[in-house]
Amino acid sequence: MAAPTRLAPPVIKTILPSKCAPFFELPGRLDCQRNDSVNQSSTVVEGARLCNPRGMTRPDPSLPLPDADAQAHSARVVAHVREEIVRSNGFIPLVRYIELVLYAPSLGYYVAGARKFGPAGDFVTAPDLTNLYGAAVARQLAQILSFEAESEIIELGAGRGTLATSILGAWAKQSAPPSRYRILEVSPELRETQRTTLAAVHGTTEVEWLDRLPATIRGVVVLNEVLDAVPPHVVSRRGGAWYERGVTWRDGGLAVDERPLADARVQALAEARFPPDVDYASEINPAAEALVATIMQRIVSGGLLVVDYGFPRHEYYHPDRHEGTLVGHYRHRVHADPLLWPGLSDLTAHVDFTAVANAGKRVGGRVAGFATQASFLIGCGILDLLAATGAPDSAEYLRSAAAVQRLLSPSEMGELFKSLLLMRGVDCRLLALTDMSQRL
Secondary structure: OOOOOOOOOOOEOOEOOOOOOOOOOOOOOOOOEEOOOOOOOOOOOOOOEEOOOOEOOOOOOOOOOOOHHHHHHHHHHHHHHHHHHHHOOOOEEHHHHHHHHHHOOOOOOOOOOOOOEOOOOOEEOHHHHOHHHHHHHHHHHHHHHOOOOOOEEEEEOEOOOHHHHHHHHHHOOOOOOOOEEEEEOOOHHHHHHHHHHHOOOOOOOEEEEEOOOOOOEEEEEEEEOOHHHOOOEEEEEEOOEEEEEEEEEEOOEEEEEEEEOOOHHHHHHHHHHOOOOOOEEEEEOHHHHHHHHHHHHHEEEEEEEEEEEEEOHHHHOOOOOOEOOOEEEEOOEEEOOOOOOOOOOEEEOOEEHHHHHHHHHHOOOEEEEEEEHHHHHHHOOHHHHHHOOOOOOOHHHHHHHHHHHHHHOOOOOOOOEEEEEEEEOOOOOOOOOOOOHHHO
Protein backbone atom coordinates (compact mmCIF):
# COMPACT_ATOMS: atom_id res chain seq x y z
CA MET A 1 0.00 0.00 0.00
CA ALA A 2 1.05 3.58 -0.42
CA ALA A 3 2.37 3.69 3.11
CA PRO A 4 3.09 7.43 3.47
CA THR A 5 -0.50 8.47 2.79
CA ARG A 6 -2.78 5.50 3.24
CA LEU A 7 -3.68 4.81 6.86
CA ALA A 8 -4.93 1.28 6.28
CA PRO A 9 -4.63 -1.35 3.57
CA PRO A 10 -7.60 -1.27 1.20
CA VAL A 11 -8.31 -4.96 1.08
CA ILE A 12 -6.48 -6.56 3.97
CA LYS A 13 -8.30 -7.66 7.12
CA THR A 14 -9.00 -10.63 9.27
CA ILE A 15 -12.04 -12.40 10.61
CA LEU A 16 -12.64 -12.41 14.33
CA PRO A 17 -15.14 -14.94 15.67
CA SER A 18 -18.70 -13.93 16.17
CA LYS A 19 -18.64 -12.62 19.76
CA CYS A 20 -15.79 -10.73 21.29
CA ALA A 21 -16.35 -12.05 24.82
CA PRO A 22 -14.30 -15.27 24.45
CA PHE A 23 -11.31 -13.19 23.30
CA PHE A 24 -11.51 -9.91 25.15
CA GLU A 25 -13.82 -8.10 27.52
CA LEU A 26 -15.28 -4.69 26.69
CA PRO A 27 -17.31 -3.00 28.83
CA GLY A 28 -31.95 4.72 -2.37
CA ARG A 29 -29.51 7.41 -1.26
CA LEU A 30 -30.12 8.82 2.10
CA ASP A 31 -30.63 12.49 2.76
CA CYS A 32 -27.92 13.66 5.13
CA GLN A 33 -26.13 16.89 5.79
CA ARG A 34 -22.61 17.53 6.95
CA ASN A 35 -22.08 19.67 10.02
CA ASP A 36 -18.73 21.39 9.65
CA SER A 37 -19.29 24.16 12.15
CA VAL A 38 -17.87 23.82 15.63
CA ASN A 39 -17.65 26.45 18.32
CA GLN A 40 -15.57 26.44 21.47
CA SER A 41 -18.52 25.55 23.71
CA SER A 42 -19.54 22.50 21.68
CA THR A 43 -18.00 19.05 21.95
CA VAL A 44 -19.26 17.93 18.54
CA VAL A 45 -16.36 16.66 16.47
CA GLU A 46 -15.68 18.70 13.37
CA GLY A 47 -17.15 16.98 10.34
CA ALA A 48 -19.60 14.85 12.31
CA ARG A 49 -22.45 13.74 10.10
CA LEU A 50 -26.09 14.40 10.87
CA CYS A 51 -28.36 11.93 9.17
CA ASN A 52 -31.93 11.09 8.29
CA PRO A 53 -34.22 9.11 10.64
CA ARG A 54 -32.75 5.81 9.47
CA GLY A 55 -29.50 7.02 10.93
CA MET A 56 -27.03 6.22 8.13
CA THR A 57 -24.66 8.68 6.49
CA ARG A 58 -24.65 9.47 2.80
CA PRO A 59 -22.02 7.27 1.15
CA ASP A 60 -19.26 8.66 -1.02
CA PRO A 61 -20.46 8.64 -4.66
CA SER A 62 -17.52 6.41 -5.55
CA LEU A 63 -18.75 3.67 -3.20
CA PRO A 64 -21.25 1.12 -4.53
CA LEU A 65 -24.63 1.23 -2.84
CA PRO A 66 -25.77 -1.86 -0.90
CA ASP A 67 -28.81 -3.66 -2.24
CA ALA A 68 -32.21 -3.23 -0.59
CA ASP A 69 -31.81 -6.21 1.75
CA ALA A 70 -28.40 -5.00 2.93
CA GLN A 71 -29.74 -1.49 3.51
CA ALA A 72 -32.60 -2.94 5.53
CA HIS A 73 -30.11 -4.92 7.61
CA SER A 74 -28.06 -1.78 8.23
CA ALA A 75 -31.22 0.02 9.36
CA ARG A 76 -31.77 -2.74 11.95
CA VAL A 77 -28.20 -2.29 13.17
CA VAL A 78 -28.79 1.46 13.49
CA ALA A 79 -31.95 0.81 15.48
CA HIS A 80 -30.00 -1.48 17.80
CA VAL A 81 -27.31 1.16 18.28
CA ARG A 82 -29.95 3.80 18.95
CA GLU A 83 -31.50 1.63 21.68
CA GLU A 84 -28.08 1.35 23.32
CA ILE A 85 -27.62 5.12 23.10
CA VAL A 86 -30.98 5.69 24.79
CA ARG A 87 -30.10 3.21 27.55
CA SER A 88 -26.78 5.03 28.02
CA ASN A 89 -28.23 8.51 28.54
CA GLY A 90 -27.70 9.67 24.98
CA PHE A 91 -24.07 8.77 24.29
CA ILE A 92 -21.93 5.66 23.80
CA PRO A 93 -18.13 5.68 23.37
CA LEU A 94 -16.80 4.62 19.99
CA VAL A 95 -15.36 1.49 21.59
CA ARG A 96 -18.90 0.38 22.42
CA TYR A 97 -20.30 1.51 19.06
CA ILE A 98 -17.63 -0.50 17.21
CA GLU A 99 -18.32 -3.54 19.37
CA LEU A 100 -22.03 -3.33 18.50
CA VAL A 101 -21.70 -2.80 14.75
CA LEU A 102 -19.06 -5.52 14.41
CA TYR A 103 -20.13 -8.17 16.93
CA ALA A 104 -23.74 -7.71 18.09
CA PRO A 105 -25.37 -11.18 17.86
CA SER A 106 -27.16 -11.71 14.52
CA LEU A 107 -26.50 -8.09 13.53
CA GLY A 108 -22.80 -7.25 13.68
CA TYR A 109 -20.59 -7.15 10.63
CA TYR A 110 -18.69 -10.29 11.59
CA VAL A 111 -21.67 -12.37 12.68
CA ALA A 112 -24.54 -11.62 10.32
CA GLY A 113 -23.40 -13.93 7.54
CA ALA A 114 -22.67 -11.42 4.76
CA ARG A 115 -19.79 -12.12 2.40
CA LYS A 116 -16.62 -10.37 3.55
CA PHE A 117 -13.85 -12.00 1.53
CA GLY A 118 -12.83 -11.87 -2.08
CA PRO A 119 -14.07 -9.75 -5.00
CA ALA A 120 -17.66 -9.75 -3.76
CA GLY A 121 -16.65 -8.84 -0.21
CA ASP A 122 -14.76 -6.01 1.46
CA PHE A 123 -11.21 -7.35 1.77
CA VAL A 124 -8.89 -10.30 1.40
CA THR A 125 -6.36 -11.47 3.96
CA ALA A 126 -2.72 -12.28 3.32
CA PRO A 127 -3.34 -16.08 3.41
CA ASP A 128 -5.98 -15.62 0.70
CA LEU A 129 -3.38 -14.31 -1.75
CA THR A 130 -1.29 -17.49 -1.93
CA ASN A 131 -0.72 -20.68 0.02
CA LEU A 132 2.97 -19.79 0.04
CA TYR A 133 2.21 -17.36 2.85
CA GLY A 134 1.02 -20.18 5.12
CA ALA A 135 3.85 -22.44 3.98
CA ALA A 136 6.39 -19.76 4.96
CA VAL A 137 4.74 -19.16 8.34
CA ALA A 138 4.77 -22.92 8.91
CA ARG A 139 8.57 -22.83 8.92
CA GLN A 140 8.55 -20.38 11.83
CA LEU A 141 6.02 -22.47 13.70
CA ALA A 142 8.05 -25.63 13.11
CA GLN A 143 11.06 -24.03 14.77
CA ILE A 144 9.02 -23.15 17.86
CA LEU A 145 7.28 -26.52 18.08
CA SER A 146 10.51 -28.49 17.71
CA PHE A 147 11.07 -27.95 21.44
CA GLU A 148 7.85 -29.75 22.45
CA ALA A 149 7.11 -33.44 21.91
CA GLU A 150 3.35 -32.90 22.20
CA SER A 151 2.90 -29.61 20.43
CA GLU A 152 -0.11 -27.69 19.27
CA ILE A 153 -1.02 -24.64 17.22
CA ILE A 154 -3.92 -22.43 18.29
CA GLU A 155 -5.22 -19.91 15.77
CA LEU A 156 -7.62 -17.16 16.78
CA GLY A 157 -9.82 -15.63 14.12
CA ALA A 158 -9.23 -18.26 11.42
CA GLY A 159 -11.70 -16.86 8.89
CA ARG A 160 -12.34 -19.39 6.16
CA GLY A 161 -9.50 -21.61 7.38
CA THR A 162 -7.16 -20.60 4.57
CA LEU A 163 -4.10 -20.09 6.76
CA ALA A 164 -4.72 -23.34 8.64
CA THR A 165 -5.06 -25.20 5.35
CA SER A 166 -1.79 -23.77 4.01
CA ILE A 167 0.11 -24.51 7.22
CA LEU A 168 -1.18 -28.07 7.53
CA GLY A 169 -0.71 -28.66 3.81
CA ALA A 170 2.94 -27.69 4.13
CA TRP A 171 3.30 -29.80 7.27
CA ALA A 172 1.75 -32.89 5.70
CA LYS A 173 5.08 -33.40 3.92
CA GLN A 174 7.09 -33.23 7.16
CA SER A 175 8.04 -36.13 9.39
CA ALA A 176 6.96 -34.46 12.67
CA PRO A 177 3.74 -32.45 12.21
CA PRO A 178 2.08 -30.81 15.24
CA SER A 179 -0.14 -33.10 17.26
CA ARG A 180 -3.09 -30.71 17.16
CA TYR A 181 -4.26 -27.63 15.27
CA ARG A 182 -6.90 -25.86 17.34
CA ILE A 183 -9.09 -23.04 16.09
CA LEU A 184 -10.78 -20.72 18.57
CA GLU A 185 -14.04 -20.05 16.77
CA VAL A 186 -17.48 -19.40 18.22
CA SER A 187 -19.31 -18.70 14.95
CA PRO A 188 -21.13 -21.86 13.75
CA GLU A 189 -21.16 -20.51 10.20
CA LEU A 190 -17.40 -19.95 10.14
CA ARG A 191 -16.75 -23.31 11.76
CA GLU A 192 -18.58 -25.04 8.94
CA THR A 193 -16.69 -22.99 6.36
CA GLN A 194 -13.40 -23.92 8.03
CA ARG A 195 -14.33 -27.61 8.14
CA THR A 196 -15.09 -27.53 4.43
CA THR A 197 -11.82 -25.76 3.64
CA LEU A 198 -9.73 -28.06 5.83
CA ALA A 199 -11.33 -31.20 4.41
CA ALA A 200 -8.88 -30.97 1.51
CA VAL A 201 -5.90 -31.37 3.84
CA HIS A 202 -4.57 -34.89 4.25
CA GLY A 203 -2.32 -35.42 7.24
CA THR A 204 -2.09 -36.80 10.72
CA THR A 205 -2.68 -33.58 12.66
CA GLU A 206 -5.91 -33.51 14.63
CA VAL A 207 -8.02 -30.36 14.02
CA GLU A 208 -10.17 -29.17 16.90
CA TRP A 209 -12.48 -26.20 17.41
CA LEU A 210 -12.54 -24.31 20.70
CA ASP A 211 -15.07 -22.04 22.37
CA ARG A 212 -12.51 -20.38 24.64
CA LEU A 213 -8.79 -20.16 25.21
CA PRO A 214 -7.31 -23.21 27.01
CA ALA A 215 -6.06 -22.76 30.57
CA THR A 216 -2.56 -23.92 29.59
CA ILE A 217 -0.83 -23.91 26.21
CA ARG A 218 2.23 -25.83 25.03
CA GLY A 219 2.98 -24.71 21.51
CA VAL A 220 2.26 -21.57 19.55
CA VAL A 221 -0.69 -19.18 19.28
CA VAL A 222 -1.20 -17.36 15.98
CA LEU A 223 -2.89 -13.96 15.75
CA ASN A 224 -2.88 -13.24 12.02
CA GLU A 225 -4.57 -9.88 11.40
CA VAL A 226 -6.66 -10.17 14.56
CA LEU A 227 -5.66 -7.37 16.94
CA ASP A 228 -6.69 -4.65 14.49
CA ALA A 229 -10.27 -5.93 14.89
CA VAL A 230 -10.35 -5.43 18.67
CA PRO A 231 -12.44 -2.28 19.29
CA PRO A 232 -10.34 0.62 20.65
CA HIS A 233 -11.14 3.72 22.66
CA VAL A 234 -10.74 6.90 20.60
CA VAL A 235 -9.39 9.67 22.81
CA SER A 236 -8.72 13.33 22.05
CA ARG A 237 -6.86 16.04 23.88
CA ARG A 238 -7.94 19.56 23.04
CA GLY A 239 -6.77 22.66 24.82
CA GLY A 240 -5.31 20.50 27.57
CA ALA A 241 -8.67 18.79 28.28
CA TRP A 242 -9.33 15.09 27.63
CA TYR A 243 -12.34 13.72 25.74
CA GLU A 244 -13.60 10.37 24.52
CA ARG A 245 -15.16 10.19 21.09
CA GLY A 246 -18.43 8.40 20.70
CA VAL A 247 -21.80 8.33 19.03
CA THR A 248 -25.03 10.10 19.85
CA TRP A 249 -28.44 10.47 18.20
CA ARG A 250 -29.08 13.96 16.85
CA ASP A 251 -31.51 15.43 14.30
CA GLY A 252 -32.86 12.00 13.44
CA GLY A 253 -29.58 10.19 12.95
CA LEU A 254 -26.29 8.98 14.34
CA ALA A 255 -23.61 11.60 14.89
CA VAL A 256 -20.03 11.52 16.13
CA ASP A 257 -19.67 13.44 19.38
CA GLU A 258 -17.36 13.80 22.38
CA ARG A 259 -17.71 13.72 26.12
CA PRO A 260 -15.15 14.40 28.87
CA LEU A 261 -13.01 11.31 29.32
CA ALA A 262 -14.19 9.48 32.44
CA ASP A 263 -11.92 6.41 32.36
CA ALA A 264 -8.82 7.25 34.41
CA ARG A 265 -6.97 4.17 33.16
CA VAL A 266 -7.47 5.13 29.51
CA GLN A 267 -6.47 8.72 30.23
CA ALA A 268 -3.28 7.61 31.94
CA LEU A 269 -2.36 5.52 28.90
CA ALA A 270 -3.08 8.41 26.54
CA GLU A 271 -1.08 10.84 28.66
CA ALA A 272 1.91 8.51 28.51
CA ARG A 273 1.67 7.91 24.75
CA PHE A 274 0.39 11.06 23.03
CA PRO A 275 2.96 13.64 21.89
CA PRO A 276 3.10 16.56 24.34
CA ASP A 277 1.77 20.09 23.96
CA VAL A 278 -0.42 19.61 20.87
CA ASP A 279 -4.08 18.91 20.25
CA TYR A 280 -4.24 15.27 19.32
CA ALA A 281 -6.61 12.31 18.82
CA SER A 282 -5.85 8.62 18.49
CA GLU A 283 -6.73 5.13 19.66
CA ILE A 284 -5.97 3.47 22.98
CA ASN A 285 -6.64 -0.26 23.06
CA PRO A 286 -6.38 -1.83 26.52
CA ALA A 287 -8.54 -4.77 25.38
CA ALA A 288 -5.98 -5.80 22.75
CA GLU A 289 -3.23 -5.56 25.34
CA ALA A 290 -5.27 -7.62 27.80
CA LEU A 291 -5.82 -10.32 25.18
CA VAL A 292 -2.09 -10.60 24.54
CA ALA A 293 -1.35 -10.70 28.28
CA THR A 294 -3.93 -13.44 28.81
CA ILE A 295 -2.47 -15.57 26.05
CA MET A 296 1.09 -15.17 27.32
CA GLN A 297 0.02 -16.03 30.87
CA ARG A 298 -1.42 -19.31 29.61
CA ILE A 299 1.59 -20.31 27.52
CA VAL A 300 3.65 -22.72 29.60
CA SER A 301 6.24 -23.20 26.87
CA GLY A 302 5.99 -21.83 23.38
CA GLY A 303 5.21 -18.56 21.69
CA LEU A 304 2.73 -16.05 20.35
CA LEU A 305 3.10 -14.92 16.74
CA VAL A 306 1.36 -11.64 15.90
CA VAL A 307 1.08 -10.47 12.29
CA ASP A 308 -0.83 -7.28 11.59
CA TYR A 309 -0.58 -3.78 10.21
CA GLY A 310 0.71 -1.18 12.60
CA PHE A 311 3.70 0.63 14.04
CA PRO A 312 5.99 0.82 17.05
CA ARG A 313 4.76 3.49 19.46
CA HIS A 314 7.00 6.37 18.35
CA GLU A 315 5.56 6.03 14.85
CA TYR A 316 1.99 5.24 15.90
CA TYR A 317 1.69 8.40 17.97
CA HIS A 318 3.70 10.63 15.65
CA PRO A 319 2.58 14.29 15.81
CA ASP A 320 1.58 14.20 12.13
CA ARG A 321 -0.77 11.26 12.74
CA HIS A 322 -3.01 13.51 14.84
CA GLU A 323 -6.36 11.92 13.94
CA GLY A 324 -5.42 8.31 14.61
CA THR A 325 -5.78 5.30 12.33
CA LEU A 326 -9.43 4.23 12.64
CA VAL A 327 -10.89 3.56 9.18
CA GLY A 328 -13.60 1.52 7.52
CA HIS A 329 -13.37 -1.11 4.79
CA TYR A 330 -16.25 -1.38 2.34
CA ARG A 331 -16.17 -3.17 -1.01
CA HIS A 332 -12.38 -3.06 -1.22
CA ARG A 333 -12.25 0.64 -0.47
CA VAL A 334 -11.00 2.50 2.59
CA HIS A 335 -13.15 5.28 4.06
CA ALA A 336 -12.92 7.48 7.14
CA ASP A 337 -16.59 7.52 8.21
CA PRO A 338 -17.35 5.16 11.14
CA LEU A 339 -21.07 5.79 10.62
CA LEU A 340 -21.16 4.58 7.02
CA TRP A 341 -23.57 1.65 6.58
CA PRO A 342 -23.35 0.26 10.14
CA GLY A 343 -23.19 -3.51 10.04
CA LEU A 344 -22.06 -3.53 6.40
CA SER A 345 -18.69 -1.80 6.73
CA ASP A 346 -15.72 -3.16 8.64
CA LEU A 347 -14.01 -0.85 11.15
CA THR A 348 -10.37 -1.30 12.04
CA ALA A 349 -7.43 0.44 13.68
CA HIS A 350 -3.69 -0.16 13.42
CA VAL A 351 -1.77 -2.03 16.09
CA ASP A 352 0.57 -0.35 18.59
CA PHE A 353 3.26 -3.04 18.59
CA THR A 354 5.08 -1.47 21.51
CA ALA A 355 1.95 -1.85 23.64
CA VAL A 356 1.57 -5.47 22.48
CA ALA A 357 5.20 -6.30 23.29
CA ASN A 358 5.00 -4.64 26.70
CA ALA A 359 1.78 -6.49 27.51
CA GLY A 360 3.55 -9.78 26.89
CA LYS A 361 6.64 -8.80 28.84
CA ARG A 362 4.63 -7.73 31.88
CA VAL A 363 3.48 -11.32 32.39
CA GLY A 364 6.82 -13.01 31.80
CA GLY A 365 7.03 -13.14 28.03
CA ARG A 366 10.14 -12.28 26.03
CA VAL A 367 10.35 -10.43 22.72
CA ALA A 368 12.00 -12.88 20.32
CA GLY A 369 11.89 -10.66 17.26
CA PHE A 370 10.05 -7.83 15.51
CA ALA A 371 10.25 -7.26 11.76
CA THR A 372 8.46 -6.06 8.70
CA GLN A 373 6.38 -8.66 6.91
CA ALA A 374 8.81 -8.63 3.98
CA SER A 375 11.79 -9.34 6.24
CA PHE A 376 9.86 -12.05 8.08
CA LEU A 377 8.58 -13.90 5.01
CA ILE A 378 11.94 -13.76 3.24
CA GLY A 379 13.57 -15.07 6.41
CA CYS A 380 11.03 -17.91 6.39
CA GLY A 381 12.09 -18.82 2.86
CA ILE A 382 9.12 -17.64 0.81
CA LEU A 383 11.34 -16.97 -2.20
CA ASP A 384 12.61 -20.57 -2.10
CA LEU A 385 9.02 -21.76 -1.87
CA LEU A 386 8.15 -19.59 -4.87
CA ALA A 387 11.01 -21.04 -6.90
CA ALA A 388 9.71 -24.53 -6.17
CA THR A 389 6.31 -23.81 -7.72
CA GLY A 390 7.59 -24.42 -11.25
CA ALA A 391 9.36 -22.91 -14.20
CA PRO A 392 9.50 -19.09 -14.16
CA ASP A 393 7.33 -18.92 -17.26
CA SER A 394 4.67 -21.33 -15.96
CA ALA A 395 1.19 -20.10 -15.09
CA GLU A 396 1.47 -21.31 -11.49
CA TYR A 397 4.76 -19.52 -10.95
CA LEU A 398 3.48 -16.27 -12.46
CA ARG A 399 0.34 -16.34 -10.31
CA SER A 400 2.35 -17.06 -7.19
CA ALA A 401 4.97 -14.44 -8.04
CA ALA A 402 2.31 -11.74 -8.33
CA ALA A 403 0.95 -12.65 -4.89
CA VAL A 404 4.42 -12.78 -3.32
CA GLN A 405 5.23 -9.40 -4.82
CA ARG A 406 2.18 -7.98 -3.10
CA LEU A 407 3.16 -9.56 0.22
CA LEU A 408 6.73 -8.21 0.05
CA SER A 409 6.47 -4.88 -1.75
CA PRO A 410 7.05 -1.79 0.43
CA SER A 411 4.21 -0.08 -1.42
CA GLU A 412 1.79 -2.92 -0.66
CA MET A 413 2.02 -5.11 2.47
CA GLY A 414 5.76 -5.56 2.93
CA GLU A 415 6.47 -2.57 5.18
CA LEU A 416 3.20 -1.61 6.88
CA PHE A 417 2.56 -5.17 8.06
CA LYS A 418 4.77 -6.31 10.91
CA SER A 419 5.53 -9.61 12.64
CA LEU A 420 6.14 -9.88 16.37
CA LEU A 421 7.17 -13.06 18.19
CA LEU A 422 6.76 -13.35 21.97
CA MET A 423 8.21 -16.42 23.67
CA ARG A 424 7.99 -18.08 27.06
CA GLY A 425 9.96 -21.07 28.32
CA VAL A 426 11.56 -21.72 24.93
CA ASP A 427 14.66 -20.15 23.37
CA CYS A 428 13.63 -19.29 19.83
CA ARG A 429 13.99 -16.31 17.48
CA LEU A 430 11.86 -14.76 14.75
CA LEU A 431 13.04 -15.94 11.34
CA ALA A 432 13.60 -12.51 9.82
CA LEU A 433 16.38 -10.93 7.81
CA THR A 434 16.49 -7.92 10.13
CA ASP A 435 15.30 -7.73 13.72
CA MET A 436 13.77 -4.36 14.67
CA SER A 437 13.12 -5.15 18.34
CA GLN A 438 15.14 -2.11 19.38
CA ARG A 439 12.48 0.10 17.78
CA LEU A 440 9.73 -1.12 20.10
